[in-house]
Amino acid sequence: MRPTDNRVLRDRLAAAYALGTLEGRSRRRFEQWLDDDSELRDMVNSWHRHFSAIAELPRPIAAPARVWRNIEKRLGLNKNAPSWAFRKIKAISVWGGFALGLGAIAVTLVLSFTLPRQEQRIDRIAALNDEKAQTAFIVSADSRQRRLRVNVAGSISVPGNRTLQLWAINASGTPRSLGLLSNDQVTSLALDTEDIGKDAVLLAVSLEPQGGSPDPSGPTGPILYTGKWVTL
Numbered sequence: 001m002r003p004t005d006n007r008v009l010r011d012r013l014a015a016a017y018a019l020g021t022l023e024g025r026s027r028r029r030f031e032q033w034l035d036d037d038s039e040l041r042d043m044v045n046s047w048h049r050h051f052s053a054i055a056e057l058p059r060p061i062a063a064p065a066r067v068w069r070n071i072e073k074r075l076g077l078n079k080n081a082p083s084w085a086f087r088k089i090k091a092i093s094v095w096g097g098f099a100l101g102l103g104a105i106a107v108t109l110v111l112s113f114t115l116p117r118q119e120q121r122i123d124r125i126a127a128l129n130d131e132k133a134q135t136a137f138i139v140s141a142d143s144r145q146r147r148l149r150v151n152v153a154g155s156i157s158v159p160g161n162r163t164l165q166l167w168a169i170n171a172s173g174t175p176r177s178l179g180l181l182s183n184d185q186v187t188s189l190a191l192d193t194e195d196i197g198k199d200a201v202l203l204a205v206s207l208e209p210q211g212g213s214p215d216p217s218g219p220t221g222p223i224l225y226t227g228k229w230v231t232l
Contacts, residue, residue, distance in 0.1 A: 013030055014047050017047075019047070122149075123231065124141040125229070126228060128225040129225060130154075136156055137153055137154075139227070147188060147189070147190065148179075150188075150189065162209065163181070163208055164180070164181040164206070164224070165212050166180075166203065168195040171201045175204070175218045175219065176195065180211075196229055202226060204225065206221045206223050206224065207222050209221075
């Protein structure tokens with residue numbers, strides 16, 4: 001079937017082709033359509049320009065230690081910190097906010113052609129990165145439906161006797177569990193409005209025993225991934 005009548009489908013295919021995620025037989029068939037469809041070629045060129053603009057943005061740089069200390073002080077993250085020390089998380093850095101904003105732009109572009117229009121109710125997004133700034137999870141929030149959606153975006157390896165737990169941390173460093181992450185590519189969780197409000201300074205994923213942290217006040221295992229909400 002040629003995507004001649006469905007403009008939404010045409011746009012999604014053009015975006016996937018430009019992004020490089022349309023592969024194999026589907027890509028070859030799409031290239032045949034491009035030969036005699038000038039409007040489809042224009043769509044592809046438009047998406048190429050979008051992605052090229054993102055690729056040309058600056059690469060991350062490491063912030064000096066003094067910058068991190070000043071940010072910690074301003075946010076109050078070094079006051080009465082618990083033993084698992086969220087104050088040491090480096091996700092809140094000068095580059096961190098910019099990188100997460102850039103990641104949200106890219107994710108929003110992808111979501112725009114992977115979700116039906118009527119399902120696009122996402123109003124916040126967060127990219128959760130490891131200590132090497134590699135994205136492992138994309139968390140999206142639908143405040144109207146009060147749902148969180150956690151998509152695996154990288155290579156995740158969890159020991160059989162362990163599980164990953166998602167947390168929201170407020171400005172005082174107090175964590176609130178958002179739930180356990182399943183072994184599936186996507187985990188859906190209930191959303192409380194305080195988990196996406198102005199006081200939700202940070203999101204974090206910790207490695208915990210099966211069933212989650214035995215301590216209701218916070219993680220007992222190492223913090224593996226962190227990120228911040230970006231409002232769309």
